[in-house]
Amino acid sequence: xxxxxxxxxxxxxxxxxxxxxxxxxxxxxxxxxxxxxxxxxxxxxxxxxxxxxxxxxxxxxxxxxxxxxxxxxxxxxxxxxxxxxxxxxxxxxxxxxxxxxxxxxxxxxxxxxxxxxxxxxxxxxxxxxxxxxxxxxxxxxxxxxxxxxxxxxxxxxxxxxxxxxxxxxxxxxxxxxxxxxxxxxxxxxxxxxxxxxxxxxxxxxxxxxxxxxxxxxxxxxxxxxxxxxxxxxxxxxxxxxxxxxxxxxxxxxxxxx
Numbered sequence: 679x680x681x682x683x684x685x686x687x688x689x690x691x692x693x694x695x696x697x698x699x700x701x702x703x704x705x706x707x708x709x710x711x712x713x714x715x716x717x718x719x720x721x722x723x724x725x726x727x728x729x730x731x732x733x734x735x736x737x738x739x740x741x742x743x744x745x746x747x748x749x750x751x752x753x754x755x756x757x758x759x760x761x762x763x764x765x766x767x768x769x770x771x772x773x774x775x776x777x778x779x780x781x782x783x784x785x786x787x788x789x790x791x792x793x794x795x796x797x798x799x800x801x802x803x804x805x806x807x808x809x810x811x812x813x814x815x816x817x818x819x820x821x822x823x824x825x826x827x828x829x830x831x832x833x834x835x836x837x838x839x840x841x842x843x844x845x846x847x848x849x850x851x852x853x854x855x856x857x858x859x860x861x862x863x864x865x866x867x868x869x870x871x872x873x874x875x876x877x878x879x880x881x882x883x884x885x886x887x888x889x890x891x892x893x894x895x896x897x898x899x900x901x902x903x904x905x906x907x908x909x910x911x912x913x914x915x916x917x918x919x920x921x922x923x924x925x926x927x928x929x930x931x932x933x934x935x
């Protein structure tokens with residue numbers, strides 16, 4: 679019962695974080711509220727890491743002091759039903775994560791995958807103990823489940839910290855942005871490309887090098903065309919483009935490419 683209460687509590691926190699992250703930008707938060715998801719991901723990671731460490735402690739005690747596992751037909755039936763229901767939720771969450779790359783939902787999904795593995799581990803341990811007398815099976819399986827949960831929690835922490843520290847998008851996506859911009863016939867070059875993500879929101883900014891003889895209106899039109907193409911490839915992205923005359927000498931950091 680307590681585990682179920684904690685599950686619901688963690689999911690409610692995530693639901694609030696996702697809702698908060700979707701709140702439009704306002705006067706005090708002009709880049710939006712997307713980083714609420716990263717903060718929720720860190721909180722969820724701490725929660726599931728604590729659960730994993732609790733499993734490690736329990737498993738260690740069971741290894742040192744093995745105890746017989748009592749079979750409970752009703753309990754097993756409830757666990758099997760819980761596994762199937764939770765699997766349905768995890769499959770749905772995985773589809774949402776694929777579409778939105780939501781850190782909070784990914785963390786919640788990791789949490790429920792841990793629950794599935796823990797319940798499966800109990801069932802496997804019952805079979806091994808009942809049929810082969812392996813009374814330490816539950817402890818060993820618990821350690822394996824804990825290791826999986828901790829590994830997954832670290833992945834969520836890394837992703838959340840990347841967002842909070844404004845890590846660049848993957849190089850393949852950056853190359854795609856460059857290719858889209860360079861595909862316009864009036865664009866000479868692209869430099870100072872900077873990208874980041876905040877929740878499900880992507881931010882892209884760069885300098886376009888254009889013919890210095892172009893009128894301001896024409897340069898603006900070209901930038902608008904490039905922006906539209908990028909937003910078509912990255913739906914919902916906020917794109918900021920600065921236009922430079924081609925060949926203009928200006929200082930750039932050595933990583934600005």
